[in-house]
Amino acid sequence: MGTLKYAILGLLNRKSMTGYDLKKEFETTLFEFWSAKHSQIYPELKELTKEKLISFKIEISGTILEKKVYTITDSGKKELQNWLLEKEDKNIIPKDEFKLRLFFSDVLPVEKRIELIDEQYYFHNKRKEYFEQKLSKFSNIPPKMDSELSDYLVLLGGIKRENMLCEWLIECKKLIANKEEQK
Amino acid sequence: MGTLKYAILGLLNRKSMTGYDLKKEFETTLFEFWSAKHSQIYPELKELTKEKLISFKIEISGTILEKKVYTITDSGKKELQNWLLEKEDKNIIPKDEFKLRLFFSDVLPVEKRIELIDEQYYFHNKRKEYFEQKLSKFSNIPPKMDSELSDYLVLLGGIKRENMLCEWLIECKKLIANKEEQK
DNA sequence: TCCGACATGTAACTGGTTACATGATTTG
DNA sequence: CAAATCATGTAACCAGTTACATGTCGGA
Numbered sequence: 001m002g003t004l005k006y007a008i009l010g011l012l013n014r015k016s017m018t019g020y021d022l023k024k025e026f027e028t029t030l031f032e033f034w035s036a037k038h039s040q041i042y043p044e045l046k047e048l049t050k051e052k053l054i055s056f057k058i059e060i061s062g063t064i065l066e067k068k069v070y071t072i073t074d075s076g077k078k079e080l081q082n083w084l085l086e087k088e089d090k091n092i093i094p095k096d097e098f099k100l101r102l103f104f105s106d107v108l109p110v111e112k113r114i115e116l117i118d119e120q121y122y123f124h125n126k127r128k129e130y131f132e133q134k135l136s137k138f139s140n141i142p143p144k145m146d147s148e149l150s151d152y153l154v155l156l157g158g159i160k161r162e163n164m165l166c167e168w169l170i171e172c173k174k175l176i177a178n179k180e181e182q183k
Numbered sequence: 184m185g186t187l188k189y190a191i192l193g194l195l196n197r198k199s200m201t202g203y204d205l206k207k208e209f210e211t212t213l214f215e216f217w218s219a220k221h222s223q224i225y226p227e228l229k230e231l232t233k234e235k236l237i238s239f240k241i242e243i244s245g246t247i248l249e250k251k252v253y254t255i256t257d258s259g260k261k262e263l264q265n266w267l268l269e270k271e272d273k274n275i276i277p278k279d280e281f282k283l284r285l286f287f288s289d290v291l292p293v294e295k296r297i298e299l300i301d302e303q304y305y306f307h308n309k310r311k312e313y314f315e316q317k318l319s320k321f322s323n324i325p326p327k328m329d330s331e332l333s334d335y336l337v338l339l340g341g342i343k344r345e346n347m348l349c350e351w352l353i354e355c356k357k358l359i360a361n362k363e364e365q366k
Numbered sequence: 367t368c369c370g371a372c373a374t375g376t377a378a379c380t381g382g383t384t385a386c387a388t389g390a391t392t393t394g
Numbered sequence: 395c396a397a398a399t400c401a402t403g404t405a406a407c408c409a410g411t412t413a414c415a416t417g418t419c420g421g422a
């Protein structure tokens with residue numbers, strides 16, 4: 001796929017920054033839908049520079065520490081644009097270890113199965129609350145600025161996902177418990 | 184993680200089968216939450232055999248075609264059980280290329296952004312309908328058999344996910360179109 | 367007799383994680 | 395002055411995909 005490439009181009013299209021800054025962007029801004037470690041970012045920056053999609057200039061931080069501030073090139077902007085407009089079905093269903101576990105858990109005693117679900121519920125409910133708290137920090141809803149609207153939309157998506165998972169888990173619990181009663 | 188190992192153990196715990204059968208199980212039964220190509224399955228079966236978690240006996244199909252029918256061992260059953268009961272937060276948010284695209288699409292003209300969303304909506308709506316059709320094939324709801332209930336629960340999860348995505352996309356479209364009007 | 371499904375494997379490569387490795391700067 | 399953070403890189407490994415490779419069986 002080479003998606004990391006476009007994640008980096010997308011971020012640099014918003015603002016010039018260093019590899020370290022990019023790393024932090026992945027940890028915060030893109031956290032909800034993409035991730036990359038610095039060990040993947042630095043070699044990719046090297047490659048993108050070679051492809052002339054980005055360029056860098058060295059800045060001195062303090063007295064001797066050199067940092068490379070990367071900037072997207074016109075060619076890079078074009079490449080990003082093309083990717084954004086690409087019409088391709090890459091809609092692979094993501095792997096889900098919990099579903100796999102739940103699926104095979106029919107060999108466990110019902111109380112263990114319920115425990116499994118309760119744990120998962122607790123987790124997603126917590127994450128849901130965290131996202132909702134983040135949402136409440138928007139002063140205008142919907143936001144007026146374009147890039148803020150993007151933030152808002154993906155956050156909405158996150159909340160909706162966590163919410164859906166909580167609802168599903170409650171339903172799973174009900175159905176599993178209910179079957180037990182029938183015995 | 185080594186999740187493939189448990190996917191295979193889980194399937195063999197239900198029923199002894201060949202590598203080829205397992206491949207088909209991944210394509211049908213587990214499709215909604217896990218996948219593996221035969222090129223990954225065969226080496227893993229070799230490894231699991233070495234670890235004595237599974238064993239095989241050769242059956243002759245037709246006149247000379249040998250097939251290896253794999254069976255889970257007691258040791259394998261124990262290993263599966265342990266994994267099912269494992270308490271670990273591996274709740275990594277899955278990568279989502281569409282969200283990444285949407286996130287950076289603020290540089291596109293609004294009509295292109297709407298197109299992007301419409302395409303995605305069409306896809307998820309189609310998948311939702313497909314899942315719903317699969318759901319309608321259950322004669323009893325909720326199913327009485329344990330393993331059928333598992334099928335039912337993950338299918339419900341799939342429908343709920345596709346439904347949530349459709350709702351979210353409609354909301355995204357509304358917010359993006361609405362911003363346009365404000366201009 | 368041909369074609370699609372059955373059946374099993376390996377090799378090369380890609381994307382991503384963990385660990386190794388180093389050093390500067392800022393803040394308490 | 396110590397600890398956290400800033401800053402950049404490489405190496406080894408793991409999971410997974412694509413392509414290569416071979417051969418059988420059953421039905422139209």
